[in-house]
Amino acid sequence: MTQIIIDHNPSQEKLKELGVTSWNTWDCPPSKFPLDFTMTEKAYVLEGEFKVTPQGGDTVTIKAGDYVEFPKGLKSQWEVVKQLKKHYKHF
Structure with missing residues (x-):
């Protein structure tokens, strides 16, 4: 199972x-x-709040001030609760 960090x-x-x-x-x-x-x-995450539900996994809530890693191959559903602004980079 791919893990969101x-x-x-x-x-x-x-x-x-x-x-x-x-x-x-x-x-x-x-x-x-x-x-x-x-x-x-x-x-x-610079601003906002969002929920990510990985396929077959539990929903996680991510908010302003959080650092997060989404693994290659992750299939997910997103719900942006509050206007989202983030820095990101792909590897």
Whole structure:
């Protein structure tokens, strides 16, 4: 089972080491949609809140300030609860 990794309180050192401020930015209004990952995605949430339900797994809630990794091959349903803004990078 592919695992979503969430760090609810990443240190500034970790974020700086990862270089998140140089990553692309993605905005999304409240909505629901399926999202399949063809590459691993690492993301840092700047604003908002969203819920991700992996296929065959439990729903996780991700909020502003969270660092998250979505594994390659993950099939999921997203529900953006509050306007979302995040830095992200594909690997």
